[in-house]
Amino acid sequence: MKETLLPYHFPTKYLQLKEGEIAYVKEGKGKKVLIFVHGLSSNSDAWYRNIEELKKDFTCIAIDLPGYGRSFKNADEFTATYFADILNEFAEKLKLKKFTLVGHSMGGQASIKFASKYPEKLDKLILIAPAGIEEFTEFEGNAMNMVMNPKTIMATSDEQIDRNYQMNFFKMLKEAEQMIQDRKNIKKSADFEQHAIAIQKSVKGMLDDKVIDDLTKIKTPTLFLFSKNDMLIPNKYLHPLLTIDELSKTAKESINGSKLVMIDDAGHFLQFEKPTEVNAAIKEFMSCK
Template identity: 45%
Template structure:
């Protein structure tokens, strides 16, 4: 009886310890991770390869630096490749939950300055693309070229649409999502869900038991608000550096199918070519929103061609 009680108590202790894990301890990466201390945050990053140019990769909403692993594997033989976790994500710190895109742009600039990076090519996926555009506009001398992969910020929303979207995404919804819902949401990012993307799903499910998951959920929702509140489309004509934009031809997330059923990737391409001064736009067949992961070899080739 005593042994049974002791075993039960031991099990409770283990359960308690597991529940105390933070997200930074639950996520698993395929790249070696370092950290750099900034003024207000500690940033986790991967740093692979070397070359005259440095590719600085910025992940999208609810993602992390490991989402770039295939691109880094294919490009680090000729370029220095640095992928970061934005504050609030992955293994980086979270000093608050309401980061603006402008603040993220400042973080990127601080990283470039502190690491003394030269010939920086900024690459962003989805929300990371919108952050990248803000970064180039705010710090035009910092970056040499810009790579935008399925970027947010090109599609525009009315005030009414933005209000509906804000009301539709809540921290409670993220916290309460079942494992099946998590998987379904990830599958929407792909044309054909690849086996190695299951690791992303597993990490996301494991995160639900982390002690700071509520803060993470609030960060994600606030980032959605920030994307809606900090439009960039009317400013991108001021970007003078060369831009490469890549879309997956079968993207199910942008343009938004609910609000803009008549819009398409082709219409986003047309808008981009009209707004940017110096842009090359590519569309990749059999690829969804996560085109840089799903068709990494094709994306890597486009990036190489752009940089050469």
């Protein structure tokens, strides 16, 4: 995928972990460190509209998780626990003693697991439309796994890719054109099948490696950000009666003392669609003791 992805908005760095090479970006020289963790089918460049502003006050690091972007693709599993362990190894390699995780969607679920498993490493926790709050039955999970299989992923047409991305936004942005083009271009990559397998295993991992019980164990100061017009969570097909207000309330009540910010006129990709509002919420939360 390295050869087909368009250049990221910030220079790409690489770090060798036990299993393979991890790609990441690092901007800013602030004392406080933010590590950004992307969601399903995404990469570190998804955070560039946030890093542009936040690098003025913080050291901003965004990782390409295994299976995604310019990082290695082969792994036996892609669960929240696996990603949490990767994040821990990554942070140790960079000699980071204390930092804040900023996780979106699947990256939010991985960040929840990290906070439960490695609480001593965290300064604060910021969860943006995190996966793992909404629970699914075994039947619902099996249905989702059947749909998200490598062959189906690899056969996705350009037109369907456009529709899929439109579902992530309240109002489509021209700034999203690069990520959409990247998704189309990677169909030509030599490792596209490995990437498709990673997506399938990631979906299974989110369903199997639940974090709902981890939430109550978290003592780290936590900020939840949800958007009022999210079309992806809660799942409109499997849980048509569940509202985003109910889901966000469940999230907030699960972590004692956590804060909740709702963003207007934004879809699931709220940090990209409304960077000014999200960045302001992050700055305010980080300034609190």
